[in-house]
Amino acid sequence: MQVGKKIFLLSLLLLLLIVSCVYKHANEFMNSTASVVEDKEVQLQENNNSDVVEVELEPVDLQLKETHDSVTEKIIKIEEEIKKPEPIILKRVDEGYRRSNGELSYKDLSKKSKAIQDELYSIMRDESFEFSKAGIDYLSKNDELLNKIYKIMENNDNLSFEIAGHVSIRPGDDKYNRYISVMRAANIKKKLISMGIKNTRMKGRGYGDKIPLIQDEIKIFNRIEFNIIGE
Structure with a gap:
């Protein structure tokens, strides 16, 4: 084989090897980058979810506070309405008592x-x-x-x-x-x-x-x- 053809083939093989290495490293880099981006997205989603949870809790907390305030107001109102108990009045009927000579009932x-x-x-x-x-x-x-x-x-x-x-x-x-x-x-x-x-x-x-x-x-x-x- 002529020397020129040998040099051409060797150059072609070297180029293919270089392209293959570049493609391999490019894929690894892209995968690594995608993984980092995915991790960031997961973390961001978790953070966002955390924020969402807090946002969801706020109305619940507000409702609990309103309920507590309502109960407190009712208790205060009841306490204000509670008065000193009226004395027990026993029912007494005059029938059966002996009365004579102008005695009064x-x-x-x-x-x-x-x-x-x-x-x-x-x-x-x-x-x-x-x-x-x-x-x-x-x-x-x-x-x-x-x-x-x-x-x-x-x-x-x-x-x-x-x-x-x-x-x-x-x-x-x-x-x-x-x-x-x-x-x-x-x-x-x-x-x-x-x-x-x-x-x-x-x-x-x-x-x-x-x-x-x-x-x-x-x-x-x-x-x-x-x-x-x-x-």
Whole structure:
């Protein structure tokens, strides 16, 4: 083969080798660049997604805040609306009380006497008398309560009173309940007489379990009442 042809062929092979190397490195570079770009895009997408999440959370946070504020406002409103509870008013019916010789029931009293009677009801609603184990003896621990009644009687010497005993110790045993209730009333009357209240201004009576006080359908039996029966 001629020397010229050999040189030509060698030059051609060298050129092909150079082109092949360049193509190979070009592909690697492009792949590397694409990978970097993809990584950047993924990172950017993650960042963007993070931003999107934050944007999505903001309305939720706002809603929670609005809910919290709404609940707080409601609580404040409820607290403002809550007033001091009204005193329990026990329903008392005059039917069943013994009245004779012109004795008065609550509905017959003057306005002033009704106010005094209401005060007596209030005292009896909030406090109660205690008795000995036998069930009828007056105890000194009742003195503070009885003094309140005594002052009302003393300051209104034109009024006469019924001391009414109410007891339900043995349900269904009317005779026993009446006995205990009248004895409790009688012993309190004796105590008031010893304190200076005239005997003629008071009548002690026992009603057993016949006249309970009623509050929300709950019956309250055991108690002592002071009822104005004359003015």
